[in-house]
Amino acid sequence: xxxxxxxxxxxxxxxxxxxxxxxVLLGTVCINFLVGxxxxxxxxxxxxxxxxxxxGIAIAAICTALYLWWxxxxxxxxxxxxxxxxxxxxxxxxxxxxxxxLVLVNWSQIEDGKxxxxxxxxxxxxxxxxxxxxxxxLTTLFLALELISIPTYLFLFLPRKDAATQEAGVKYxxxxxxxxxxxxxxxxxxxxxxxxTDLPAIQxxxxxxxxxxxxxxxGMVFVVAGLAFRLTAVPFHFYAPDVFQGSAASGAALxxxxxxxxxxxxLIRLLEPVVDAAPGLLLADVMLPMLWWLSVxxxxxxxxxxxxxxxxxxxxxYSGVAHVGYMLVGLNVGHHTTSVPDxxxxxxxxxxxxxxxxxxxxxxxxxxxxxxxxxxxxxQLAGLHRVRPGLxxxxxxxxxxxxxxPPTAGFLAKLNLFFAAWAQGDVSxxxxxxxxxxxxxxxxxxYLRVVGAMYLREPLDEHHGSHAPAPIIASxxxxxxxxxxxxVPTWLWTMVQTVRSS
Amino acid sequence: xxxxxxxLIYTGVLVGFVITNLILxxxxxxxxxxxxxxxxxxxxxxPVGDARQPFDVKFYLVAILFLIFDVELLFMYPWAxxxxxxxxxxxxxxxxxxxxxxxxxxxxxxxxxxxxxxxGVFKWR
Numbered sequence: 001x002x003x004x005x006x007x008x009x010x011x012x013x014x015x016x017x018x019x020x021x022x023x024v025l026l027g028t029v030c031i032n033f034l035v036g037x038x039x040x041x042x043x044x045x046x047x048x049x050x051x052x053x054x055x056g057i058a059i060a061a062i063c064t065a066l067y068l069w070w071x072x073x074x075x076x077x078x079x080x081x082x083x084x085x086x087x088x089x090x091x092x093x094x095x096x097x098x099x100x101x102l103v104l105v106n107w108s109q110i111e112d113g114k115x116x117x118x119x120x121x122x123x124x125x126x127x128x129x130x131x132x133x134x135x136x137x138l139t140t141l142f143l144a145l146e147l148i149s150i151p152t153y154l155f156l157f158l159p160r161k162d163a164a165t166q167e168a169g170v171k172y173x174x175x176x177x178x179x180x181x182x183x184x185x186x187x188x189x190x191x192x193x194x195x196x197t198d199l200p201a202i203q204x205x206x207x208x209x210x211x212x213x214x215x216x217x218x219g220m221v222f223v224v225a226g227l228a229f230r231l232t233a234v235p236f237h238f239y240a241p242d243v244f245q246g247s248a249a250s251g252a253a254l255x256x257x258x259x260x261x262x263x264x265x266x267l268i269r270l271l272e273p274v275v276d277a278a279p280g281l282l283l284a285d286v287m288l289p290m291l292w293w294l295s296v297x298x299x300x301x302x303x304x305x306x307x308x309x310x311x312x313x314x315x316x317x318y319s320g321v322a323h324v325g326y327m328l329v330g331l332n333v334g335h336h337t338t339s340v341p342d343x344x345x346x347x348x349x350x351x352x353x354x355x356x357x358x359x360x361x362x363x364x365x366x367x368x369x370x371x372x373x374x375x376x377x378x379x380q381l382a383g384l385h386r387v388r389p390g391l392x393x394x395x396x397x398x399x400x401x402x403x404x405x406p407p408t409a410g411f412l413a414k415l416n417l418f419f420a421a422w423a424q425g426d427v428s429x430x431x432x433x434x435x436x437x438x439x440x441x442x443x444x445x446x447y448l449r450v451v452g453a454m455y456l457r458e459p460l461d462e463h464h465g466s467h468a469p470a471p472i473i474a475s476x477x478x479x480x481x482x483x484x485x486x487x488v489p490t491w492l493w494t495m496v497q498t499v500r501s502s
Numbered sequence: 503x504x505x506x507x508x509x510l511i512y513t514g515v516l517v518g519f520v521i522t523n524l525i526l527x528x529x530x531x532x533x534x535x536x537x538x539x540x541x542x543x544x545x546x547x548x549p550v551g552d553a554r555q556p557f558d559v560k561f562y563l564v565a566i567l568f569l570i571f572d573v574e575l576l577f578m579y580p581w582a583x584x585x586x587x588x589x590x591x592x593x594x595x596x597x598x599x600x601x602x603x604x605x606x607x608x609x610x611x612x613x614x615x616x617x618x619x620x621x622g623v624f625k626w627r
Contacts, residue, residue, distance in 0.1 A: 009595045034613050037620035 011080030018082045019134060020072065021065035021092060022127040028061035029120045029127075036116025044113045051107065051115035055470070058103045058119040062126070066096045078200060083136035086499040090348060091133035091265055093495075098257060098355045099126040101478065105363050106250040107470035109159050118158045121151035125258055132262045133269070138187045138197040141266060145183070145230075148262050149176045152254065159248035168246025172255075175229060175239045183226025189219030203273035217286050220274055224290065230263035233294050233328065234301040237321045241309075244317035249374050252313050253362035256320045257355045260327075264351060267331060268344060291332045292428060296435055299325030303442040310377055312365060315446055316358070319402055322443055323354055326417055326436055333421045333429050343424075345496045346416035352492060353401070353413040353485060360478025361398040364391050366471040381450060383459030391465070391472075392454045394479045399451050401482050403444040409485035414440060563623050574611055578604075 016023065032054065040046045069092045077084045102122055110118045128147030135141035153176070157169040191197055193215035194205035206213055225236065232240040244252040271287065302322030309315035330347030365375050368384060368391050375381065385392035401410030414436070421433035485492060542549045581604055584591040592600050618624070 009593065012596060013599050030610065030613050033617045037617055042622055 007079065015081050018077065018080075018084050019131065021068045021096070022130050022134075024065050024068065025061055025123045025127040028057065029124045032057070032116045032120035032123075036120070039116070040113045046111075046113040046115075048112060050112040051110055054115040054119045055103055055107045058123060059100065061123055062096055062099050062103065065126075066093075066100075069093060069096060078136070081137050081140050082131075082134040083199075084134065087265070087268070087348075088130070088133045090495060090499045091261070092130050094352045094355060095126055095129045095258075095261065098261070098359060099123070101356075101359045101363070101474045102250070102254055102258075104470040104474035105253050105359060105366060106159075108466065108468040109248050109250040109366065111159075114158045118155060121155040121158070122254070124151040125155065125254070129258060129262045129265070133265050135266075135269065136199050138191065138199070138202075141269070142180075142184060142187060145262065145266065146180065148258065149180065149230075152176070152259070155254060156243070156247045156251040159250060164246040165248065168243045168251075171239055171246075172243045179226045179229030179236070181226075182229075183223050186219040186222025186224075186226060189215050189222065193219065199269070199273050206274060216274065220270070220287060221290065223270060224267070224287075224294075227263045227266055228294065230259040231267075231324045231328075232260070232317070232321050233324050234298040234321065237298070237301070240321060241305075241314040241317040244313040245311055249313070249362050249366045249369070252316070253359050253366075256316060256358045256362065260320070260324060261351055261355065264327060264331065264347065268334075268347075271331070288332060291328060292432065295325050295328035295332055295432065297325075298322070298328060299435060299439040303439050306443065306446050309446065312375055312378060312381070312450075315378075315450075316361060319443065319446070320358065322439060323350075323358075323402070325439065326414065327351065327354070329421050329432050329436055330417050332432060333424050343417075343420045345493075345499070346413075346420040348496045348499060349416055349493060350413040353409040353482070356478045356481050356485075357398045357401040357408075357410055360475050360482065361395060361402070363471045363475035363478060364395040364398065366466075367391055367468070367475060368395075368465040370465060372466070378450065378453050379460060381453050382457040384454040386459050388465055391475070394475050395454065396451050397479050397482060399447040403447040404440045405444070407483065407486045409482045409489065412486060412489050560626065567618065567623065570611070570614070574607075577607070 036054075039050060069089075074086070074089060075084065076086075099122060103119065106118060106122060125148050128144050128151070131144035131147060132141060135144050153169060153173045156172055157165065159165065187197075190202060193209075193213055194202040196202060196205065206216060228236040229239075240255075244255065247255070274287075299322055302318050302320075302325055306315055306318035306322060309318060327347050327350050330343040330350060332343065334343030334345075334347065368375060368381070368388060370380075381395075384395070397408060401408035404410045404414040418433050418436055421429045421436065424430075547555075581600065585597060585600055
């Protein structure tokens with residue numbers, strides 16, 4: 001064994017210093033698991049109001065992480081197990097803010113006796129997403145992805161004890177394990193080709209190999225398939241509607257955004273070295289057509305099936321599938337040339353906006369819940385503007401944003417993706433842009449149906465829903481951001497552009 | 503190839519030991535034929551009948567706990583072997599970092615252990 005050089009040693013010893021916000025989150029997770037069970041009797045009973053304390057601790061931890069993120073160093077480091085660059089900076093910001101919103105969404109959904117575990121899982125998931133962005137090594141990447149999925153099983157399972165929740169939890173568990181296995185198989189093939197798990201070293205190995213990297217192609221196909229499960233890209237989407245329908249609304253809100261964010265960041269991280277290293281080789285010729293088809297099929301299937309749904313959470317699940325199709329457009333056109341706007345930039349912008357609108361929509365659904373039972377059908381929203389005009393207005397904003405109509409940020413996000421695809425100039429990408437427009441029109445049907453039910457129909461009964469403040473705060477914050485981002489989008493767009501310039 | 507030759511001898515001894523034992527038990531072992539003993543061995547389950555029997559969830563908890571501590575032990579082996587080997591092992595500059603990593607690992611497991619204990623996983627109810 002050769003003696004390691006000083007750079008390698010310092011990259012190991014300094015690794016902990018690069019993940020301080022995540023260490024804060026994981027430290028809080030440890031406190032929750034250590035102290036949580038001592039405040040609950042063995043039969044699971046707890047002081048009423050305990051969940052407010054755990055929620056407050058989670059918020060405090062996330063705010064500390066946000067502060068450390070904002071004041072932390074922005075020095076770019078590309079060696080070692082963690083890679084610190086502007087993508088990391090951006091993802092940390094987006095995920096920490098999303099985590100704040102998710103804590104608020106989860107606040108009233110969880111019993112007092114289970115609040116410690118539930119919020120701990122949420123914090124662990126947040127740290128996992130940040131670590132996915134930080135990963136500079138296949139091993140780190142896999143561990144970070146598992147740090148997201150394992151707490152997610154618990155998070156889905158904890159809120160309710162009925163058969164539907166358990167079915168949803170088990171379904172997600174089995175499929176997630178399956179997808180992890182597929183992805184790990186792909187990693188092992190890439191490792192077999194390159195002889196290393198270090199991403200920059202894999203890029204060098206690919207660039208220097210003079211024959212077609214068959215193993216790497218096969219490996220990447222498996223990895224994309226494994227990640228497509230998390231993204232709920234067609235044909236790996238089939239579990240999403242069932243799981244969304246069965247789990248509590250906070251679980252569905254988490255699933256609708258967090259795995260997609262992690263999956264896209266992992267794909268950006270993996271595809272860039274692999275495709276850029278060998279742009280003329282078969283790799284690009286295989287990967288990009290595959291992503292093209294994945295994107296087109298995902299858009300159409302998501303929207304077609306979305307139209308057929310009557311269950312709100314199933315509809316939002318298919319809406320998520322369709323949005324993954326749009327975002328795959330960005331991934332698809334991100335690797336061609338240096339045109340403006342760049343596909344990856346548009347994708348990162350879209351991810352942030354999509355998170356706001358989907359978490360916001362679920363927050364409204366939670367605020368409109370009756371007797372702690374989640375809203376199920378569209379009929380239960382009928383005439384919402386009569387009983388809760390504020391909630392109806394906010395849900396309308398989110399539906400307009402999901403459909404991509406002004407004056408909401410969803411419109412700008414879609415416009416960016418469209419221009420990114422159109423500006424590439426070659427025929428296949430222009431088709432992609434056209435398919436996106438057709439799908440946006442198809443999608444508006446089922447979003448507008450929700451708005452129609454709220455505003456044009458009479459209420460079925462005089463039920464006012466809950467007045468718990470947490471989900472209302474979350475939805476007001478999301479509405480404010482979705483509308484502000486339409487009128488002043490430049491700051492976010494500048495952030496996204498600095499991400500790409502690094 | 504010397505190292506591989508040792509492996510070959512080891513494999514030979516291993517296979518020979520298993521075969522010898524199988525033959526010996528047949529020759530010198532007592533043979534009392536009862537219905538239970540004639541059944542195919544299936545880890546204590548009845549091999550005949552419906553396979554879909556309810557299975558107490560306690561067994562899974564114990565299995566998971568066993569796995570956790572088993573993996574913990576496996577993780578300690580490479581550390582214990584490499585950390586204090588000197589030449590060819592963990593370089594001297596890294597040994598304190600690696601020691602810290604192991605402490606964090608044990609600390610996390612201790613928290614998990616306390617959690618499991620407090621939740622009553624060790625009680626056979």
